[in-house]
Amino acid sequence: MILKGSQRGNAAELARHLMNATDNEHVELHDIRGFASERLSDAMAETQAIAKGTRCQKFLFSLSLNPPQDAQVPIEHFEAAIEQIEQKLGLDNQPRAIVFHEKEGRRHAHVVWSRIDAEKMKAVTIPYYKNRLMDVSKELFLEHGWDMPKGFIDRELRNPLNFTHAEWQQAKRIQQDPRIIKAMFRECWKASDNAETLKTALQEKGFYLAKGDRRGVVAVDFRGEIYALARWTGIKAKDVKARITAPDKLPSVEETRTDIASRMNAQLKTYVHEIKGSYRSLKPSIEYRRTQLVQRHRTERRRLNDGHKARWQKKTNARAARLPKGIGGVWSRITGKHSKIRQENEAQAWQSHLRDRSETDTLIMNQLTERQKLQKTIARARGQHLQDISEIHHEIAEYLSMQRSDLLKIEGFNKASGVKEVTLLQRSHINDGPVHER
Numbered sequence: 001m002i003l004k005g006s007q008r009g010n011a012a013e014l015a016r017h018l019m020n021a022t023d024n025e026h027v028e029l030h031d032i033r034g035f036a037s038e039r040l041s042d043a044m045a046e047t048q049a050i051a052k053g054t055r056c057q058k059f060l061f062s063l064s065l066n067p068p069q070d071a072q073v074p075i076e077h078f079e080a081a082i083e084q085i086e087q088k089l090g091l092d093n094q095p096r097a098i099v100f101h102e103k104e105g106r107r108h109a110h111v112v113w114s115r116i117d118a119e120k121m122k123a124v125t126i127p128y129y130k131n132r133l134m135d136v137s138k139e140l141f142l143e144h145g146w147d148m149p150k151g152f153i154d155r156e157l158r159n160p161l162n163f164t165h166a167e168w169q170q171a172k173r174i175q176q177d178p179r180i181i182k183a184m185f186r187e188c189w190k191a192s193d194n195a196e197t198l199k200t201a202l203q204e205k206g207f208y209l210a211k212g213d214r215r216g217v218v219a220v221d222f223r224g225e226i227y228a229l230a231r232w233t234g235i236k237a238k239d240v241k242a243r244i245t246a247p248d249k250l251p252s253v254e255e256t257r258t259d260i261a262s263r264m265n266a267q268l269k270t271y272v273h274e275i276k277g278s279y280r281s282l283k284p285s286i287e288y289r290r291t292q293l294v295q296r297h298r299t300e301r302r303r304l305n306d307g308h309k310a311r312w313q314k315k316t317n318a319r320a321a322r323l324p325k326g327i328g329g330v331w332s333r334i335t336g337k338h339s340k341i342r343q344e345n346e347a348q349a350w351q352s353h354l355r356d357r358s359e360t361d362t363l364i365m366n367q368l369t370e371r372q373k374l375q376k377t378i379a380r381a382r383g384q385h386l387q388d389i390s391e392i393h394h395e396i397a398e399y400l401s402m403q404r405s406d407l408l409k410i411e412g413f414n415k416a417s418g419v420k421e422v423t424l425l426q427r428s429h430i431n432d433g434p435v436h437e438r
Contacts, residue, residue: 001073001081001140002066002149003133005089007058007115007126009051011044014062018099018110025294025371026102026301030075034095034114043097047114056123059116061091063133065109068146072368075361078109081140086113088132090124105372107364177386185219185232195244206394209244210256216240217247224257286378293374297367304363308356315352319345 008014019040021027035043044060051059065081067073078098086092095114100107115123141148184205192198199209202219207227212218217240219227230237241247251259322341324332332338 001068001137003063003085003137004066005061005063005129005133007129008060008062009048009058011048011060012041014060014112015041015044018097018112024101024103026100026298028100029097030100030109031079031096031098033097034093035097040097040099043095044112047095047116050114050116050118051123053121054116054123056116059114059123061089061113061115061126061129063111063113065111067106067108069106070372071144071146072365073107073144074365075357077144081136082109082111084139085111085133085136088136089126089129091115091126094124102364102368102371104378105368105375107368180386180390181227182232182234185227185229186234189233189235192243195246198243208256208260209250210253211247211250212253217244217250218253220253220256220260222260224260226253283381286374286381290374290378293371297371300363300367301360304360308359312352312356315348319348 019027019029029040032038032040032043035046037043037046047059063085065078078100082098083092086094086096091113094117097112099110099112101110115126117124138148140146184207185202188198188201188205188207192201195209202209207219207221209229210218210220210226212226212228216237217229219229219232221227229235230240233240244250322345323329323338324341329338332341
């Protein structure tokens with residue numbers, strides 16, 4: 001499992017995130033211990049109130065456990081991993097809550113511990129927790145026979161295309177895979193050795209260098225989206241400055257956007273709208289199937305849970321009826337029969353608990369398998385959309401490059417002929433637009 005942990009405060013925000021049923025298809029508060037309340041929001045508020053008696057600002061330790069993409073992981077494996085982690089971090093016996101999330105056919109877990117030792121009124125220190133989590137993660141991959149990420153085998157083999165949340169959000173806005181975008185920027189940087197060759201390499205991909213306000217040198221795509229060059233190439237800002245020594249000579253972002261917009265071919269814009277429109281027409285049908293599937297799965301789980309509660313109540317009453325009452329009850333305590341029946345009842349209750357949990361886990365596994373089949377359809381639709389967008393992006397880049405080349409040829413011819421500037425008629429012909437009289 002991939003383990004990501006952090007020390008943090010803001011208990012209310014964390015509780016809202018963990019119980020967010022809007023962005024997740026299924027949310028389950030699996031276990032909560034050591035708190036006065038059984039509601040996560042109240043438990044987090046309780047921890048924050050206790051932490052006020054200390055000077056600790058980051059009084060929570062939050063952890064996510066993400067199994068491999070196609071792994072079917074039973075609940076007991078999650079629980080065993082969590083027990084192993086809290087022993088490793090020194091958080092055993094600390095108040096704890098476990099929440100399961102399901103989305104896109106995958107189930108992962110979140111755990112949050114209180115770092116405050118209520119008896120000593122001080123925070124539990126967790127030194128080198130990233131290294132410790134890495135050790136546990138490796139052990140889990142080896143224990144379950146999962147394919148270990150290359151970065152675990154050799155830190156130099158880590159994926160160089162890791163991106164921040166801000167980069168992911170930006171890529172979502174432009175409907176592109178951020179890994180593809182980042183790979184493109186890195187490829188252009190490696191293939192160039194000065195400002196001009198970098199500029200040319202980016203323009204071939206449809207990105208144009210510009211002077212940013214606070215971000216130094218940026219790139220602008222055909223939609224007008226801005227990309228901080230240092231962030232997307234993974235290069236330090238000082239190295240960008242060393243290669244682009246005269247950023248003030250670059251056009252501003254607004255000038256670049258205006259230049260792109262003025263020369264965008266109307267037909268290519270139509271193609272972009274057609275691609276987006278076809279994707280939207282396809283997406284509602286897939287989204288309808290997804291929502292119907294999620295609703296059916298929720299109903300099945302609720303029905304099973306209600307059945308478990310009814311059966312548990314019936315069995316509990318039957319076990320209670322086995323205990324002798326009145327004078328017989330007193331005699332059974334003297335003879336030890338009462339203690340024997342109670343132990344049998346406890347063993348049966350535990351077996352009933354394990355049976356109910358096994359039935360729930362089996363249902364969830366079957367539902368995850370069904371959901372993953374639909375996710376493959378969704379992934380194919382997304383992949384086709386990304387491919388279409390990439391192709392039209394390339395066509396637009398070629399058109400803009402061709403148009404700019406034509407403009408430079410005309411201006412060069414005019415200079416050689418002694419003409420000071422391109423006429424209005426020539427510019428309108430290049431831009432394939434109407435001539436406006438003033």
